Amino acid sequence: MAVGTDLGTSSRWKVAAVVGAVVVCYVAVLLSYASAHSTDEVDTHTPDPGGALVYVDMSSVAGTDFSLDARVSVYPGSELMDNNGHLDRDVVVDLTPMQAENQLEFPAGSAAGPLPATIYADGDARSWPFDRYTAQSVTVRVFGRTDAGQQPIPAVVVVTNSLTGWNVDAGSTEIRDGDEFDVTVSRNTVSKVYDLAICLVLLALPTCALFVAVSTVRRRKKFQPPMVTWFAVMLFAVLPIRNLLPGAPPIGSWVDYTVILWVVMGLVTAMISYVYAWWRDAP
Incomplete structure (x- = not known):
């Protein structure tokens, strides 16, 4: 009887240990997921009165096509807007290296909503899940078109991350127009x-x-x-x-x-x- 009781107790402890390990792993995954999605910072960027604030929001990764999809938004300063809060001139954003050679144009009289852009990025999709992609020497320049011709507009560039499950690193949280920077995306720990x-x-x-x-x-x-x-x-x-x-x-x-x-x-x-x-x- 004592031997049978000992075996039964041992089996129960083994089952309890396995269940406990599963619960610990489950809680650890949930905490990791929660911590990865609770680090968003409050945006405090504002455009200069005579300049513009450009957001390059990374939205998707196409590793087999060597590209990063982004949404480009322009927030003009007060001197670039009319009384209705719309652009008082055509604004052109030159983003390189885009896979298409077209510039991003925001017409006068409109609110500068986001426009899609595809950036060339180097990486190897075959190394999944440790793949990472880098867009090198990215530059953003902003121009305004008026009757006097095309004039450069001083701008601040901010790279943001809307990718689920990815980290985005641009080297700096605030980049001046014309400055070269690299954008690297890699899968996060979760x-x-x-x-x-x-x-x-x-x-x-x-x-x-x-x-x-x-x-x-x-x-x-x-x-x-x-x-x-x-x-x-x-x-x-x-x-x-x-x-x-x-x-x-x-x-x-x-x-x-x-x-x-x-x-x-x-x-x-x-x-x-x-x-x-x-x-x-x-x-």
Whole structure:
């Protein structure tokens, strides 16, 4: 009786330890996510009366196209607006290096709303989830068009981040027009944890399959014919789970060689082993 009681107590402690570890990991992920989304600072930038404030808001990443999508907004100073608060002249923003050579134009008499822009960025999408992209030597210049011709407008450039799961680093929170700066985007810690968690889910599939297959081959467990379909279902579940990876890494990425390939090989090995057990033991 004492031995059985000790074994039961030991099993309960093991179950409690596993549940506790899962709860701790769950709380840690939630706290990390909350801290990553509670660091927004209050914007205190204001344009000079005769100048402009330009926001370059990073909105999406297209790693396979080597580009960063942004929204460019212009907030003119009081000397550049009419009595209605609209632009009193055409304002042109020259952002380089854009993938299109067109300038961003904000016509007179309108409120300068955001315009889309695509910036060339260097990076390697195949290194997911450790990929990072850098747009080098970015410059922003602002010009005003009047009857007297095109005149430069002094401007302050602010790079902001609307990317979910990414960090954006422009080297400075406030950049003067004409100054060159680099914009680097990289996945934040919470995003990487999520990515690696999905990889662990994938690795769990062949681990379970091989455990069942090896136990059956060694005759520690009895062969069960319906289990063959279980192996097939897990094998076909790999591709849908891979497609859940954030950012949709291209085929041939780092994750395919380090995780996906071995998951598929493990599942196929387990299924072949189980079929061998069937051939050996089935009547």
